[in-house]
Amino acid sequence: VGGAVEAVEQGKGRAKTAGGVRARVRAEMITEIKATARRHLATDGANLSLRAIAREMGMVSSALYRYFAGRDELLTALILDAYDDLGAAAEAADASIARDDVRGRWMAVTRSLREWALAHPAEYALIYGSPVPGYAAPAETTAAALRAIVVLVRIMSDAAPLTGPSYPFSPALAAEIARVRTVGADGLDDAAMARGMVAWTELFGAISFELFGRLNNVVDQRAEWFDVQMTAMLDYIGV
Amino acid sequence: VGGAVEAVEQGKGRAKTAGGVRARVRAEMITEIKATARRHLATDGANLSLRAIAREMGMVSSALYRYFAGRDELLTALILDAYDDLGAAAEAADASIARDDVRGRWMAVTRSLREWALAHPAEYALIYGSPVPGYAAPAETTAAALRAIVVLVRIMSDAAPLTGPSYPFSPALAAEIARVRTVGADGLDDAAMARGMVAWTELFGAISFELFGRLNNVVDQRAEWFDVQMTAMLDYIGV
DNA sequence: TGTACATCAGTGAACGCGCGTTCACTGATGTAC
DNA sequence: TGTACATCAGTGAACGCGCGTTCACTGATGTAC
Numbered sequence: 001v002g003g004a005v006e007a008v009e010q011g012k013g014r015a016k017t018a019g020g021v022r023a024r025v026r027a028e029m030i031t032e033i034k035a036t037a038r039r040h041l042a043t044d045g046a047n048l049s050l051r052a053i054a055r056e057m058g059m060v061s062s063a064l065y066r067y068f069a070g071r072d073e074l075l076t077a078l079i080l081d082a083y084d085d086l087g088a089a090a091e092a093a094d095a096s097i098a099r100d101d102v103r104g105r106w107m108a109v110t111r112s113l114r115e116w117a118l119a120h121p122a123e124y125a126l127i128y129g130s131p132v133p134g135y136a137a138p139a140e141t142t143a144a145a146l147r148a149i150v151v152l153v154r155i156m157s158d159a160a161p162l163t164g165p166s167y168p169f170s171p172a173l174a175a176e177i178a179r180v181r182t183v184g185a186d187g188l189d190d191a192a193m194a195r196g197m198v199a200w201t202e203l204f205g206a207i208s209f210e211l212f213g214r215l216n217n218v219v220d221q222r223a224e225w226f227d228v229q230m231t232a233m234l235d236y237i238g239v
Numbered sequence: 240v241g242g243a244v245e246a247v248e249q250g251k252g253r254a255k256t257a258g259g260v261r262a263r264v265r266a267e268m269i270t271e272i273k274a275t276a277r278r279h280l281a282t283d284g285a286n287l288s289l290r291a292i293a294r295e296m297g298m299v300s301s302a303l304y305r306y307f308a309g310r311d312e313l314l315t316a317l318i319l320d321a322y323d324d325l326g327a328a329a330e331a332a333d334a335s336i337a338r339d340d341v342r343g344r345w346m347a348v349t350r351s352l353r354e355w356a357l358a359h360p361a362e363y364a365l366i367y368g369s370p371v372p373g374y375a376a377p378a379e380t381t382a383a384a385l386r387a388i389v390v391l392v393r394i395m396s397d398a399a400p401l402t403g404p405s406y407p408f409s410p411a412l413a414a415e416i417a418r419v420r421t422v423g424a425d426g427l428d429d430a431a432m433a434r435g436m437v438a439w440t441e442l443f444g445a446i447s448f449e450l451f452g453r454l455n456n457v458v459d460q461r462a463e464w465f466d467v468q469m470t471a472m473l474d475y476i477g478v
Numbered sequence: 479t480g481t482a483c484a485t486c487a488g489t490g491a492a493c494g495c496g497c498g499t500t501c502a503c504t505g506a507t508g509t510a511c
Numbered sequence: 512t513g514t515a516c517a518t519c520a521g522t523g524a525a526c527g528c529g530c531g532t533t534c535a536c537t538g539a540t541g542t543a544c
Contacts, residue, residue, distance in 0.1 A: 022507070043372070045370075045372030046369075046372075059522085061497090062498095062521080062523085063520070071497095129451065130364035130450075133282070133286060169463070170463055176458050201445050201468065202441050204453075220411075221411050224411075228433065229440065232406065236475060261541070288531090301532075301534090302489075305486075306487095310531065
């Protein structure tokens with residue numbers, strides 16, 4: 001398989017390289033199927049129809065089974081892509097700000113998450129909305145969800161030590177909070193990590209409220225309101 | 240119509256009262272249809288099927304059209320009921336605590352909202368989850384959504400004056416926040432109202448995280464974690 | 479009180495769609511000798 | 512380099528389902544005189 005790719009690199013279009021071409025065409029087909037699926041997601045929600053995707057691509061629905069074992073596998077691929085894309089947006093936003101400007105990094109990252117969600121509402125709903133009925137997300141998806149969160153945790157970690165309100169936890173809850181810290185924030189104490197989790201909830205709560213219509217007829221100045229909330233969380237965390 | 244109901248009250252089962260009986264049977268049918276629909280919501284999500292409901296009730300699907308003009312009208316009825324039920328739970332929780340114990344009232348009400356959501360996950364998803372594809376919620380539903388929120392706002396109002404962090408708002412955002420205040424919190428200033436809206440976001444963000452699986456493999460001590468978050472919000476608001 | 483008529487609930491068939499998945503197959507492309 | 516064989520993408524038909532909504536209808540219940 002790896003050899004086929006090398007053949008493409010060396011062969012410069014000669015017939016011998018066709019094996020590599022086949023692999024590349026296959027990858028492009030998968031990309032196109034997912035792109036078409038994403039477009040359908042936008043109008044039909046998670047009621048993803050393989051037949052509709054095939055129809056739009058001008059092929060017969062059974063052909064899709066060459067690429068995905070079924071509807072659920074396609075859904076899983078879309079979910080993984082969405083987490084990855086969201087995570088990449090967060091990383092790019094973080095990288096664009098000077099390391100020592102931790103507040104600036106927090107605002108840039110949270111804004112980038114909001115903007116990604118606004119630009120990809122259906123994909124956001126897929127990963128942060130109500131669960132798709134009849135679909136059980138495989139374990140790999142929960143790992144993929146970490147990517148964006150790690151960026152946020154690192155920012156907090158870079159700003160440590162943090163001071164702010166703390167609350168008593170049972171040993172069991174304290175252990176769980178400590179476990180969250182292992183994703184990249186060893187420098188934070190339990191109380192700071194807990195405040196970070198409060199902010200995490202506020203962040204996605206705010207994005208979901210906006211996207212799912214909870215702000216309709218309530219707040220129209222949405223970018224500003226989002227910034228207010230995220231600034232409030234910064235202060236609350238103690239950054 | 241009102242006369243028919245009176246006839247039932249007076250007639251004590253005689254044949255003449257059959258008109259009132261018809262109206263009551265009709266109301267009972269509507270209740271039963273909605274109850275069946277709610278049960279289906281739990282397994283199939285918002286992909287509510289009129290045929291499946293009719294089948295379970297032992298009737299033919301077209302018979303449902305005697306009671307609801309179509310699928311969307313049934314969905315609307317379920318949404319209105321859900322908001323109402325949620326609001327009633329909040330009001331009951333609030334009423335169970337001494338008036339001057341504002342912190343106790345806040346905790347009782349927010350807990351009751353979480354518990355309602357856990358007991359009615361599908362209905363919660365219907366009103367606070369991702370929008371149902373192809374369904375446009377009529378304006379009446381946004382009014383119904385207020386009931387639970389008014390309870391929270393009143394608690395804050397009863398605790399006024401509140402002190403806490405404040406942020407600069409544009410005049411446009413300030414006007415929107417002022418408008419929110421009119422639902423029953425005239426005693427609050429803009430900054431306090433904004434903090435309340437932050438808490439509102441955190442509250443439903445926390446419930447949604449728990450219900451939609453975002454806490455899986457992260458936090459298992461959920462009731463305690465919820466209390467921590469809601470206590471944090473109380474302090475943040477300044478109650 | 480008794481009877482003629484109107485209202486209403488529910489039926490059953492039909493229309494015109496949709497779906498995921500399987501299977502035997504054709505024909506093109508890639509591989510091994 | 513040329514040829515025989517293997518791989519693979521995509522087809523088209525079929526299976527066995529599902530759905531919302533409309534419509535003419537039957538038969539029971541309620542109403543007006």
